[in-house]
Amino acid sequence: MVEEELGWEVAGWKIAAMKEPLQRQLRTDSPIYGRVFASGIVESPGNVEHARQCSPIPEVEYQARLGADLPPRGKPYTTEEVTEAIVSLHPGIELAECRFVHDAAFPPLTAVLADGAGSGTIVYGPAIADWQRRDIAGQEVFLTCNGTLRRKGTAREFLDHPMVPVTWLANELSRTGIGMKAGQMISTGTLTGMLRPKPGETFVADFGPFGTVEARYL
Template identity: 80%
Template sequence: MSRQRELARHLATLRREARQQSGLDEGLVPPDADTAYRIAEMVEEELGWEVVGWKIAGMKPELQRQLRTTSPIYGRVFAPLIQSSPASVEHARQCSPIPEVEYQARLGVDLPPRARPYSAEEVDEAVASLHPGIELAECRFVHDAAFPPMPAILADGAGSGSIALGEAIADWRSRDIANQEVVLNCNGALRRRGTAADAIDHPLVPLTWLANELSRTGIGLKAGQTISTGTLTGMLRPKAGETYVADFGPLGTVSATYD
């Protein structure tokens, strides 16, 4: 069995069993991002779970530095890990959980692989709805001194976990999505504020990037998939019993509880 397949099977087992580990044998760490993404596809094969969406992270240099990468990253979201708000997960079964407030774009048509890059206008037309959301990110590796290099994290799905999905935003194309302030409260106390303009420019920017990355690698996006477009409020470490409420003002609210 190749080292790539060995890592894929191991990561799939960790996901199935909702557990994590400290570090990773150097011989199993993928040598580069392209290899890591191939292993992530193998993880999908090993799990046999439906891919119902994607997550994006690290669109801007500040977050890239925090994530130890020089480019945006992406990962698969598996069924049945998209829940309607109010959502809840069992804290004890979450692996290094991080709640991230994000816009969620649901596609109405396929964006299949092709030679010509997709324009932002084409991607815009493919979006059936835009939602407020919270990504409940996870990682199969403990955040300790042995934390492995970024290619291992990419192979693990770039920290993908569950999604708490709010109601669709009415007439979102006519709203000032980029500049709408989002407020994140935890158990009623203010924790963070942010805007798409500061964090990702606009949800269509990361979405267009992902459409072209998945086109380049022969995967593509499919109608019905939901894409988590990147955190607007940074990364936090939740505790058991905490409820996070993201208030998008007139665009809606979404909540997630770590039971």
């Protein structure tokens, strides 16, 4: 309904709460997803105005771009099929937002879902070469703020592997008759948890040999 009301192009998807700790924070018992609109997908370095953000949350995430459609169908998609459909995998930062007024806890799940699961802006870096044969799950990533380390984590810890949430999303969107289209970007879920930024802060996500991504709150 929000997509129809806005009339904006859906250019990607975001996934959140793949595992229990984040599910508890978001008051859900399963992963959730939201639409990402074309204006919210930018190459690194990305800039946003802090004053125009609603409860902003920077999160380090792998970004997967589809090279083939994954339409609705009766048979579930396998991880192998979904991996084959991914044309590139990128280091990234999702600049999530929560647009509902709330206290220390997040708003009720219905509000989170209406808000696109906190969908905001995706900032992505260059494609990771030969990513299918590299240790994506085990690579430790670091999030620094103005040069100070704030968070670190791995896909193995938070997601098992980025293709696990993408496969879940492919099957969820198949079940609901929506599907995914070639060219869409999927933000696969946070590797560093959630934190609140301040104006003037620059965040850098360091994926080691996979590259870095930068986002600034002006």
